[in-house]
Amino acid sequence: MSKQLLLTDYNLNGLKLPNRVVMAPMTRSRADNAENAPREDFEAEYYALRASAGLIISEGSPISDEAIGYVNVPGIYKSAQIEGWKKVTEKVHEKNGRIFIQLWHVGRMSHPDFHKGEKPLAPSAINPNAQSYTPEGFKDTVTPKEMTIAEIKQTIEDFKNGAKNAMEAGFDGVEIHSSNGYLLHQFFNGTSNTRTDEYGGTIENRAKILFEVIDAIKQVMPEQKIGLRLNPSLDGPFGMTMDKETIPTFDYIVNKLNEYDLAYVHLSEPFTDVSDNDFAVSEIAKHYRPLYKGTLIINAGFDQEKGNKVIEEGNADLVAYGKPYISNPDLVERFEKGVDLTDWDEDTFYVPGKKGYLDYPVNARD
Ligand SMILES: Cc1cc2nc3c(=O)[nH]c(=O)nc-3n(C[C@H](O)[C@H](O)[C@H](O)COP(=O)(O)O)c2cc1C
Numbered sequence: 429m430s431k432q433l434l435l436t437d438y439n440l441n442g443l444k445l446p447n448r449v450v451m452a453p454m455t456r457s458r459a460d461n462a463e464n465a466p467r468e469d470f471e472a473e474y475y476a477l478r479a480s481a482g483l484i485i486s487e488g489s490p491i492s493d494e495a496i497g498y499v500n501v502p503g504i505y506k507s508a509q510i511e512g513w514k515k516v517t518e519k520v521h522e523k524n525g526r527i528f529i530q531l532w533h534v535g536r537m538s539h540p541d542f543h544k545g546e547k548p549l550a551p552s553a554i555n556p557n558a559q560s561y562t563p564e565g566f567k568d569t570v571t572p573k574e575m576t577i578a579e580i581k582q583t584i585e586d587f588k589n590g591a592k593n594a595m596e597a598g599f600d601g602v603e604i605h606s607s608n609g610y611l612l613h614q615f616f617n618g619t620s621n622t623r624t625d626e627y628g629g630t631i632e633n634r635a636k637i638l639f640e641v642i643d644a645i646k647q648v649m650p651e652q653k654i655g656l657r658l659n660p661s662l663d664g665p666f667g668m669t670m671d672k673e674t675i676p677t678f679d680y681i682v683n684k685l686n687e688y689d690l691a692y693v694h695l696s697e698p699f700t701d702v703s704d705n706d707f708a709v710s711e712i713a714k715h716y717r718p719l720y721k722g723t724l725i726i727n728a729g730f731d732q733e734k735g736n737k738v739i740e741e742g743n744a745d746l747v748a749y750g751k752p753y754i755s756n757p758d759l760v761e762r763f764e765k766g767v768d769l770t771d772w773d774e775d776t777f778y779v780p781g782k783k784g785y786l787d788y789p790v791n792a793r794d
Contacts, residue, residue: 433739434732434763438482438746440723441652441691443526443600445482445746448739449760452727452750453485453530453603453657457561457778458785459502464490465512466502472519473786477757479525482746485603485655485694486516488532488610491590494549494583495611496542497534498561500780504529504590510597517598528601528655528691531590533583535611536572536620537666547573549583551614551621551628556667558609561778569667580627580637583611588644591654601653601691602645606638608659608696609666616677619669631677638681642688655691655725658682660716661698661708670707682719692723694748699728713743732763754788761792 438445458470466472475484489504490496496503503509513529520527536550539560550572559566575583591602606612614620615637621628627636638656645654660678662668685693695712702708709715713726726744735747753759755772762769776784 432732432736432763434735434747435760440483440746441689443483443653443691445526447480447482447760448746449482449735449763450725450727450746450748451478451481451484451753451759452748453487453605454750454754455487455498455501455778456785457498457500458780459512460500460780463506463508463512464501464503465506465508466516467512468515468519470782470785471502471512472515475516475527476519476523476525477786477790478753478759479520479523480758480760481525481753482760484520484525484527485748486527486529486599488530488605489513489590490532490534492533492583492586494543495533495586497538497548497610498778499563504531504593504597505586510593513594513597513599517600521598526600528603528653529594529597529599530603530605530657531587531594532605533586533611535614536569537610538572539567540570541567547571549573549575549579550611551575551623554620554622556609556620558667574623577625584637584640584644587641588648591645592648595649601655602649603694604638604641604645604654604656606641607657607662607694609662609668612638612641613659613662613668616674616681617668618671618673620667631673631680634677635681635684639684642690651689653691654688655694656685657694657696659696659699660712661702661705661710662696663698663700663702663705663708665699670705672707674707675709679719682716686721690722692725692746693720694725694727697726697728713738717743754784757788758790758792761790765792767792
């Protein structure tokens with residue numbers, strides 16, 4: 429029997445992956461220390477247990493104080509955080525793994541509780557009417573402050589600085605978080621961006637910040653190590669809604685990304701049923717594969733069978749698994765040996781402590 433495609437190797441623009449199983453970025457909120465720094469006996473241990481993945485993408489890591497919108501998430505803008513992430517990358521590399529960091533700014537999904545009472549920043553003053561996970565639990569989001577041009581430029585600098593710090597911390601690359609209703613995604617959609625300056629109004633203007641972020645990051649690391657994430661048909665979750673220009677905006681973005689020699693573009697299939705939504709595309713991998721010439725990672729709702737199938741059909745190169753990776757550190761070995769997967773426990777996704785974090789079995793490993 430020929431090898432399943434998920435378990436075949438792949439050249440990620442110079443980085444050799446032993447298989448095509450990617451660990452999707454997942455916030456786990458275990459950095460409950462004063463500096464929000466990763467620790468050897470928490471994050472380092474957690475990621476090292478998953479080092480057999482073809483590629484690990486870390487949890488979203490804030491690039492500045494302004495970027496924070498969730499409690500206890502490990503950042504990438506203070507020296508203690510860089511030192512903490514060094515322990516993570518060292519341990520993953522010791523186990524022969526590869527790890528990118530996800531660079532994150534949540535924009536209007538944040539809450540004044542994270543900013544000494546100040547409003548969070550966003551492209552426009554439009555409340556997502558969602559919930560923010562604050563130190564006191566979930567709270568309703570507020571109407572954010574429309575960013576000035578100076579604040580936009582500073583944010584681009586913060587992304588660049590985050591990438592520079594990531595290189596210092598030993599990461600194999602970075603993933604720009606331009607997905608899931610967070611800051612960069614808020615710029616793309618006309619329902620969250622009603623600016624009338626150079627960052628709004630037209631498709632090109634709404635997409636502009638992403639390309640400025642990529643160009644800034646390219647100054648501190650090779651573009652072959654830069655990836656980014658997009659969720660074009662996100663409609664509902666994280667306060668995001670679509671309109672008739674949403675998909676044309678993503679089509680423009682993906683087409684323009686062909687001008688770069690990036691590590692990858694990481695796409696999500698719709699998080700909700702969008703079959704009744706005239707503005708949405710229901711099959712993201714199928715729609716974007718012909719548009720993008722580089723490496724495509726696809727995510728959301730995949731199991732082993734569907735993962736092998738999407739590669740076989742030629743609609744993606746790599747498959748990212750989220751929740752299955754929470755409860756199956758040995759996901760690759762389970763796919764190899766056909767071992768049943770362990771269920772994940774949602775109650776321990778975001779709580780402090782090792783329970784539901786470091787205690788899932790690795791049965792398929794020996
Ligand atoms: C606990 C949890 C935390 C997540 N945190 C992030 C994150 O920090 N960044 C991100 O881009 N996506 C995040 N996601 C979304 C996942 O990367 C993924 O898109 C989603 O779980 C769907 O994939 P799955 O069906 O394989 O779980 C998170 C998902 C979960 C379950």
